[in-house]
Amino acid sequence: MKKRTYVALFLSAMALFAARVACANEDSYPNKPITIVVPFSAGGISDNQTRLIAEKLSKAFKQSVVVLNKVGASGMIGAEYVARSQPDGYTLLYGTHGTQAANLALYDDIRFNPPKDLKAVHSLWRQSSILVTGSATPYKTLQNLIDAAKAAPGKINYGSAGKGTQTHLAAENLQSVAGVEFTHVPYKGSAPALTDLIAGQIDIMFNYPESTTQFIQQGKLRALAVNGANRLTVLPDVKTMGELGYPDAALEGWSGIFAPAGTPDAVISKLAGEIAKATHDPKIEASMKKIGSFTMDLSGPDFQKFVESEVPHWRSIVESSGAKNN
Known part of the structure; x- marks a missing residue:
């Protein structure tokens, strides 16, 4: 009986220790470089927009924020890479209506579930x-x-x-x-x-x-x-x-930043706050409007609900268009 009690106490202590470590890690986030994966080619609208955000986050967090282009399969190679990354806030995705919604209707061989495997952080822009x-x-x-x-x-x-x-x-x-x-x-x-x-x-x-x-x-x-x-x-x-x-x-595209499912809410909240500040920077807003991009103000759960609502919306358009690729 005593042995079981000692085991239970030990497990409780370990759980408490792990919780404190996790809390400490969240409080000190970020304490190393962050990578934002762009699942499209360098030099395009998506890449340019991400680099603007990366620069602002780097200054705010006083940490290097690197943009990594992982191209292929209409953005799904990069999206899957992030979905399978550690959920610690250090690997993020520049996601779009394509990677998070339309592609689910376009392709049958997607090996993960974007709405479930990628957690919405903050919206960026809607694109006309x-x-x-x-x-x-x-x-x-x-x-x-x-x-x-x-x-x-x-x-x-x-x-x-x-x-x-x-x-x-x-x-x-x-x-x-x-x-x-x-x-x-x-x-x-x-x-x-x-x-x-x-x-x-x-x-x-x-x-x-x-x-x-x-x-x-x-x-x-x-x-x-x-x-x-x-x-x-x-x-x-x-x-x-x-x-x-x-x-x-009217059919607008949209974009946002996503993290692997399981990323702590405290980390998501910290990222969302700084991304919101970046998208509302007057110079960035002015440059985005020139190319038909308008700031979206959706964060965390609200952005997640929006993404989930977009899946059936884009599916209906794909199905009526006959655009399905396989």
Whole structure:
């Protein structure tokens, strides 16, 4: 009997010791470099946004914050790497609507569950796109385009950065909402699609402001609508889908920082506080608005609920689009 009592006391003491160590570790967080994994190529919007956050976190925590690009499988290689990392707050993910929601509908072979295996820390930005057409087309307005599409189903074609990308799903969503039919021309990236759009080889496409605005301002492309909740500061006269009578056609991307499931709440809270400060930095907010990115203010559980609600939303769009990849 005494032996069992000693064992029980020993286990209780060890549990208490472990709890105190964990608490001490959380209080001293971070005491070593942090890595933020970007599951996309260096130099893109995702990479650039992450580096802005990394710089701010590094100054706030007085620790090195490294950006690591782990590319492949539409972002899922990097996302899985973080999901399987130690849940201590030192390996984080720049996640998007793709890695956390849309890809679950696009692929059958995902080896982990993003909403469960990755814990939401704090949202970053929601990303608008622009519906554009070549300057030589007859489509002067969104309604012109929709009327023409209804009159000749399938005649108007649109380019995208590839099957299942946001540029593809945005067009599919517009078709569904407006009751029209376009013909999809997928490309390997948005750059070649944009080149063909300017050359008149395709009729329309959705693309991001960062790579499209200059061509609109030069008169090589015509903007028909902003595919988001807000007008763009760089194109203030271009109305949103909602303003033009098609609010349900708006399809914004979004991004945020995630940690492995099991990361202590105290660590999540500390990270979330500093990320919120970074996204509201006036210079960062101004630069983000120029490329159609608007600050999101969701933290911890609220952001987690938002992510979970986005899974069925993107699934319905993928299923209606026929974009499933396997």
